[in-house]
Amino acid sequence: MDRLQEYLKKERAQEWRAELRGTLKAKDRTNMERLSMPEEDPAVRSTNYVEVNTGLSEEQAIHEARRCIDCPDPTCITGCPVGINIPKFIKKIETGDFLDAAVVLKETNALPAVCGRVCPQEVQCEQACFYTQKLGKPPVAIGNLERFAADYEQNSGKLSIPVIADRNGIKVASIGSGPSGLAFAGDMVKMGYDVTVYEALHEIGGVLKYGIPEFRLPNEIVDVEIDILKKMGVKFITNFIVGKTASIKDLEGEGFASFFIGSGAGLPSFMNIPGENYIGIYSSNEYLTRVNLMNAADPDYDTPVISGKKVAVIGGGNTAMDSVRTAKRLGAERAMIIYRRSIEEMPARVEEIKHAKEEGIEFMNLNNPLEYFADENGRVCRMKLQKMELGEPDDSGRRRPMPIKGSEYEIEVDTVVVSVGVSPNPLIPQSLPDLNISSWGTIKVNKENMQSSIPNLFAGGDIVRGGATVILAMGDGRAAAASMDKYIKQKIRAILPLVKEFKSIGEILEFAGK
Ligand SMILES: Cc1cc2nc3c(=O)[nH]c(=O)nc-3n(C[C@H](O)[C@H](O)[C@H](O)COP(=O)(O)OP(=O)(O)OC[C@H]3O[C@@H](n4cnc5c(N)ncnc54)[C@H](O)[C@@H]3O)c2cc1C
Numbered sequence: 001m002d003r004l005q006e007y008l009k010k011e012r013a014q015e016w017r018a019e020l021r022g023t024l025k026a027k028d029r030t031n032m033e034r035l036s037m038p039e040e041d042p043a044v045r046s047t048n049y050v051e052v053n054t055g056l057s058e059e060q061a062i063h064e065a066r067r068c069i070d071c072p073d074p075t076c077i078t079g080c081p082v083g084i085n086i087p088k089f090i091k092k093i094e095t096g097d098f099l100d101a102a103v104v105l106k107e108t109n110a111l112p113a114v115c116g117r118v119c120p121q122e123v124q125c126e127q128a129c130f131y132t133q134k135l136g137k138p139p140v141a142i143g144n145l146e147r148f149a150a151d152y153e154q155n156s157g158k159l160s161i162p163v164i165a166d167r168n169g170i171k172v173a174s175i176g177s178g179p180s181g182l183a184f185a186g187d188m189v190k191m192g193y194d195v196t197v198y199e200a201l202h203e204i205g206g207v208l209k210y211g212i213p214e215f216r217l218p219n220e221i222v223d224v225e226i227d228i229l230k231k232m233g234v235k236f237i238t239n240f241i242v243g244k245t246a247s248i249k250d251l252e253g254e255g256f257a258s259f260f261i262g263s264g265a266g267l268p269s270f271m272n273i274p275g276e277n278y279i280g281i282y283s284s285n286e287y288l289t290r291v292n293l294m295n296a297a298d299p300d301y302d303t304p305v306i307s308g309k310k311v312a313v314i315g316g317g318n319t320a321m322d323s324v325r326t327a328k329r330l331g332a333e334r335a336m337i338i339y340r341r342s343i344e345e346m347p348a349r350v351e352e353i354k355h356a357k358e359e360g361i362e363f364m365n366l367n368n369p370l371e372y373f374a375d376e377n378g379r380v381c382r383m384k385l386q387k388m389e390l391g392e393p394d395d396s397g398r399r400r401p402m403p404i405k406g407s408e409y410e411i412e413v414d415t416v417v418v419s420v421g422v423s424p425n426p427l428i429p430q431s432l433p434d435l436n437i438s439s440w441g442t443i444k445v446n447k448e449n450m451q452s453s454i455p456n457l458f459a460g461g462d463i464v465r466g467g468a469t470v471i472l473a474m475g476d477g478r479a480a481a482a483s484m485d486k487y488i489k490q491k492i493r494a495i496l497p498l499v500k501e502f503k504s505i506g507e508i509l510e511f512a513g514k
């Protein structure tokens with residue numbers, strides 16, 4: 001039995017857990033209905049930015065927590081990239097110890113209120129839950145419960161600050177303040193390091209702030225979790241572009257021993273079809289950033305509003321779904337998703353597709369854009385589409401979309417948002433010639449420890465994966481923190497016999513050649 005299993009077994013054997021299991025038979029627990037998350041009325045919410053999911057009440061959360069049978073082999077944990085002790089936090093909810101439930105979450109997850117909202121639980125912990133795997137029943141609503149506990153703690157004003165080891169004075173930095181950088185910073189500061197996070201933008205949070213809209217993830221929820229990191233001692237420096245404002249070499253000169261690169265994949269891709277440069281055609285990054293970070297939807301701000309009436313969003317992922325639902329909220333009469341595959345193959349979360357449909361988004365699946373046309377002012381006014389059909393499965397395992405000859409047709413549009421993918425931000429890789437990068441521009445790392453070809457540089461999140469999920473980025477940040485700690489300690493151990501000669505840890509690290 002490995003250490004984790006041993007630890008989980010010991011935790012499960014605790015008296016309070018054993019007693020709680022005895023209060024209701026497993027059979028009765030598994031016969032209980034899964035509760036749905038309450039939501040705002042689609043007709044109202046599609047005209048404002050209020051969060052769509054309204055959260056479980058205390059009674060609903062306890063009901064849902066009782067469904068969990070506290071399995072001896074909790075498979076749900078294997079589906080969680082940051083290894084949350086899922087049954088423990090759920091059982092804390094069942095006993096009504098909501099604040100303790102939040103403490104359990106924060107042992108391994110620096111952003112539980114965020115993850116409870118945006119993680120694709122249906123393909124992670126909930127997919128691995130005993131209910132899904134063995135009973136063929138709807139899984140325990142782990143994500144909804146995570147959100148409940150994290151929100152309860154935020155609303156209580158009694159925020160717990162995770163325990164931090166004694167300061168060791170060793171300076172480390174994260175480049176980028178997205179979920180990978182935040183998770184990295186949280187773990188390093190807990191281990192006693194002096195952590196600084198450098199962020200190019202004026203806001204901390206990466207895609208959590210500039211990408212995912214308020215109606216899915218309110219910025220103030222993200223800010224509360226960032227504030228906890230600040231209270232733990234993490235320093236944040238915004239409007240600082242590493243590679244431009246200062247290089248990694250400059251920062252090493254300031255005494256930083258090691259770096260985590262979590263600079264994301266913010267470079268938008270286009271389809272390179274005729275007319276894509278016309279006015280009114282945006283990348284989803286620009287479109288969402290204007291609204292989310294630059295308040296374009298607020299009349300008190302002078303960021304131009306892109307309130308098209310006939311808006312086509314090209315793509316089928318979360319970004320496309322966020323863009324089209326934003327278009328609807330900005331007043332579009334037709335807000336359309338144009339995607340070359342069928343609805344079943346869309347990579348967006350199932351919940352987002354459901355919400356979008358409820359809000360009146362038109363789904364034009366099996367359609368592919370071929371060309372855009374502009375009016376006399378150079379503004380897009382029409383687009384040509386081609387119908388598609390599904391052929392044999394391709395490398396991704398999904399059925400390949402094939403054009404249907406002679407099926408071309410045109411529709412009127414006044415705004416187009418292209419959301420067909422992103423690639424890694426190139427600045428950091430370009431500024432470090434010794435860094436191994438892939439042909440996609442992602443940083444190559446040793447998957448075991450997230451170390452790059454430059455020994456004191458670790459990397460994770462979208463800059464390594466090329467576009468993934470919040471929780472995978474966080475998992476990478478945590479893995480990199482554990483490896484960086486080992487790496488630094490090994491360096492120090494190697495020169496320990498000489499340590500008397502040095503006046504500071506900075507001098508030791510300099511001698512060790514980082
Ligand atoms: C619109 C949208 C919706 C999404 N929805 C979901 C969802 O529902 N669920 C989900 O799990 N995932 C979702 N994702 C994906 C998820 O947000 C990303 O996988 C995740 O944010 C990646 O985290 P990261 O830390 O690697 O990078 P990012 O979040 O991209 O953060 C990188 C940060 O680094 C900064 N940076 C870049 N270069 C530098 C530099 N040189 N110096 C200093 N700072 C720098 C950037 O400004 C940015 O703030 C969505 C993505 C988008 C765009």
Ligand code: SF4
Binds near residue numbers: 071074087128
């Ligand atoms: S697998 Fe499902 S039922 Fe079992 S402990 Fe995890 S959440 Fe509870």
